[in-house]
Amino acid sequence: MVAPIILYGSTVLRKHSAEITEEDNVLKIADMLSDTLKKAEGIGLSGPQINILKRAFVIDTSPLVEDDITIERFEGVFINPVIIDRSAEPEIYKEGCLSLPGIYEDVERAAKIWVRYHDSSFNVIEEELSSIKARIFQHEYDHLQGILFIDRLSPLKKKLIKNKLREMKSRQHKYITLKL
Numbered sequence: 001m002v003a004p005i006i007l008y009g010s011t012v013l014r015k016h017s018a019e020i021t022e023e024d025n026v027l028k029i030a031d032m033l034s035d036t037l038k039k040a041e042g043i044g045l046s047g048p049q050i051n052i053l054k055r056a057f058v059i060d061t062s063p064l065v066e067d068d069i070t071i072e073r074f075e076g077v078f079i080n081p082v083i084i085d086r087s088a089e090p091e092i093y094k095e096g097c098l099s100l101p102g103i104y105e106d107v108e109r110a111a112k113i114w115v116r117y118h119d120s121s122f123n124v125i126e127e128e129l130s131s132i133k134a135r136i137f138q139h140e141y142d143h144l145q146g147i148l149f150i151d152r153l154s155p156l157k158k159k160l161i162k163n164k165l166r167e168m169k170s171r172q173h174k175y176i177t178l179k180l
């Protein structure tokens with residue numbers, strides 16, 4: 001089932017997501033995330049972006065692999081993810097976000113991370129991620145803390161996109177008002 005994607009300006013994106021328990025319908029959450037990600041042709045999507053404040057996200061690098069065969073195919077559902085450790089070595093990469101259409105900026109993140117999560121069958125997985133895998137994982141993990149990639153930009157870059165963000169926010173408020 002495809003869900004509407006929550007856009008920048010909504011307070012939902014700023015909330016902390018709760019741990020997934022056995023009472024949650026994990027398969028339904030995973031399906032909604034996967035279907036919505038596929039429809040949006042994105043590479044990552046987290047629970048809060050479809051108004052589910054639960055610690056889950058999906059990643060699928062397929063759209064990137066189509067453009068660049070050197071990129072590794074990486075696909076999965078990540079439940080209750082934890083970043084155990086991050087390498088000190090930073091890496092810069094241009095990011096975007098389905099909740100912030102039209103904004104793409106360089107973001108500095110750890111080049112390598114060590115993570116733990118449950119897959120959709122609730123198996124515990126521990127692994128080391130690097131390059132694009134580490135990149136997307138850290139971006140999606142941030143969403144579960146209510147953090148957006150624009151929060152990680154330098155003050156100067158933030159200033160440069162301020163008007164764009166303000167416009168997005170006011171559009172969102174208008175939308176909410178009309179829905180009332």
Ligand code: CO
Nearest residue numbers: 096097098099
């Ligand atoms: Co995002």
